[in-house]
Amino acid sequence: MSLKNILPGRLGFGTAPLGNMFRAIPDGDARATVEAAWEHGIRYYDTAPFYGAGLAEERLGKVLSTRPRDSYVLSTKVGRVVLDERETDVPDFGEKGGLFEHGNPHKVLHEWTADATERSIEGSLRRMGVDRFDIVWVHDIAQDFHGDAWVQKFEEARTGAFRVLSRLRDEGVIRAWGLGVNRTEPIELTLALDEPRPDGFLLAGRYTLLDHAHALQRLLPMAQEQDVDMVVGGPYSSGILAGGANFEYQQAPPEIIERVRRIKALTDEHGIGIKAAALQFSLAHPAAAAVIPGATRPSRIAEDTAALDETVPAAFWKDLRAAGLVSPAAPLPDGA
Known part of the structure; x- marks a missing residue:
């Protein structure tokens, strides 16, 4: 089933920051942020066991489990099983x-x-206090976590998670499945398979104002074709x-800081917010069904919803293109 037929709007909420990504966030702030997302009309929520070893799922579930289950769309991920025992070593998360x-x-x-896929889903349902997920993503079978061993992890998922999720979709237990990754290659490999067939994918960080040229070369044409x-x-x-x-979960390098400065100069010149430019650029591609920024404060939710609705003049996109700050192949809003 097409994700566009499942998702309730073009703006969702990504919960990685609620797993205490980079820093500890008070429970009250996390809850207030999810409540703000609900109050602003957001009805698609994405989470994962990996986000704080179940913490993001727990925090999201405390709010969503009190809402009618048919009133929102929920996705989580498989590939990590949270155990009851305490971690005593420093986890190795690659990059x-x-x-x-x-x-x-x-x-x-x-x-x-x-x-492991079935155990992961069962654990996620228990932590969140819900009875089902709409979408399940196969998480992080890519180079950034596994280096050269990523192909072996992909094969493990192909013969394991892919088949389980295809069966659950066919049985009506879930509505859709796909990959949730930070690299394009695993999705390209999946789309090249005869079976099983995913319904969509969650691509993090690879279709932004700062990083989109690679996705446009092969992945997105394949996705559109299928x-x-x-x-x-x-x-x-x-x-x-x-x-x-x-940038990319680390301190931004000088060349990225300079690129952002140039984009910001153009947004200032046209009197628009850089968030509006970022969100509306990502959604301009025909394959994009939704965008899911994360947040840890209610004010950020208000900024995101306003950014999506902000009027961005066609002249801005033309100037962005002329400055060489977007790929010539990137679709822009208003056909600019």
């Missing part, structure tokens, strides 16, 4: 080392087999496009 060091102290099993939709994660490139200092 993402230290990402959730402030999360729950549980040990996490990284596995994409059929058995009528497979994309949820855009990380539209602010880990925060640098929203006033933060991080």
